[in-house]
Amino acid sequence: MSDSTAKPTSLFAYVAEFDNAMDLYHAAEKVRDAGFRRWDVHTPYPIHGMDAAMGLGKSWLSAVVLVGGTTGFIFALFLQFFTQVSLYPTVVQSKPTNLFTVPAFFPVTFELTILFSGFSILFGLLIWIMLPRWNHPLFNSSLFPKSTDDGFLMVIESRDPKFKKEKTRDFLTEIGAGEIEEVSH
């Protein structure tokens, strides 16, 4: 907050506010081109095309989900074959209890594939973005609550190798930032 100037060593980041999505988008392109690494934009909704503007690639959460779904698929087949064919064959309506039972196993296999994929999305997502994390230096920022309302914020962290206290502030002003706040740890 305002007392951050008193302890310059514990500076966490600059939080800069931009006027609208378009300004933030073009500013992000400039920060990307300037070679910053430890920075992010905080917006009330995901801005279309921002990944490219920030130089980020595709999200590989899909790979996690593929693994999760495959696990569910194999688990379901194992569960059904093991219990139905080996442990406890239920002979009803003269349906077979062997390899040819596969059609009857389809619905449960399908559902468990989806179920495991769904859980891998939830947990994969949370682990990937390292949430839950209820304490974060950004929550000390007075500008930050705007980013969940109608504010467009850019955050450049002090641990970025390119971060220079004065130069980075000037750079942010140059690329169109309005208010700039120093946030401490």
Place this chain on the structure above:
Amino acid sequence: MADPTTANQNVHPSEAEGVAREPLVLNNRSMGWITNRICGIVENRQPFIWWVLFVPAVALFLCLAFTLVYLVSTGVGVWGNNQPVAWGWAIVNFVFWIGIGHAGTLISAILFLTRQKWRTSVNRAAEAMTLIAVMCAGIYPGFHVGRFWMVWFLAPVPNANAIWQNFKSPLLWDVFAVSTYFLISVIFWYIGLIPDLATLRDRAKKKIPKFLYGFFALGWRGGNRHWRHYEMGYLLLAALSTPLVLSVHSVVSFDFATSVVPGWHTTIFPPYFVAGAIFGGFAMVLTLMLPIRKLYGLEDLITHKHVDNMAKIILLTGTIVGYAYIMELFISYYGANKFEADAFHLRILSGPYTWAYYCMFFCNVIAPQVFWWKWCRHNLWVVFIISNFVNFGMWFERFVIIPTTLARDFLPGQWGYYEPSWVEKLMFAGTFGMFFMLFLLFIRFLPLIAVSEVKGVLPEADPHHRDWQSLRDKRRQGTA
């Protein structure tokens, strides 16, 4: 500083001449306005009518609790089920509620994949409706098993008797389908809620709401390094839920279709049930959303365009359902199975429940045809009344399928009649109480419209929007 190539040449297709589209949010509302309006519902006192609805809903819910205690302590004999009608209202109501639960995930998943941006204003409430409806549905088969405390036998876990479930039975498929559907719907709903919970957290003034919203928001910070994974996760969930939503009611229909009972043993059941579920679900969404938009002043977010689109979906699915009804009759006439022919003859002409068939046919097939006229789709009273016709009709559809068929089996010696007991009637009223109670609590404590998603469909949300400046000027003039 703006990049000239994108700023000048990118004309949004909706703004190109001749194809101007209706905006999704009316009156050029700003992002701040949207946040205030939706979060305000949670933060401010509820209108008086909220209490007027909530108190009877709780009373009915207590009736449900009473009937369940009475049922468990006495036995399933307190229901009107008998031989041959072993599946009475319990299964009728189960299928009814599960069907209602289909609109939420349809709106969230299928309309997301098909890029129907209007879904953003209704998806949150529809998903909440889905979850609550599935909970209501789950009560019935759970208690229908007779000994409720043995319900855990449905789960494939090792037990003392060394018995395993029959995985070839459609009833067990149903257990997996419905529980998967519920869990996936919860995940979908919760992931969608996280950014909005963060909004509520950042706005909360009091300690307890701030703590609770903050806790469930999981520390969401809305950085693009989060959003990109979040968006991928949401897309994957939508892609997985799309086949899921179609599978659930197909599996429910397998409960009937894989049996050899005439009137049930038909291949048309899965698509017919799915279309019917979407039909009934959308009717319930409209029944809930029309009063809500009026009551909480959300006319700019849930516009006539939304109502119009949903009315068209009702018209489409209602017509598919009508086709299925007629095709069932045709096949029973055209096929050489005389039991099948007899089942339908009893259903529509000489059976004890023919009145229910015509009630269903009128409510589901005839009534929604008024939506061919634009005037009817835009008159909210007409839409509300027709939606309720559909709610009734879809309940009657399940009633027609279940007791009508079971009461007239192969042999006249097995024929019987079914009438619900007072316990069943009170229980059904009680599930409505539970439904409305939980939905009203949802309105009270959670944002009923997806705040972050609606912001994303505003024109200025597009970073290439060329008219940002002029739009802002227009808004300033409007508010000045």
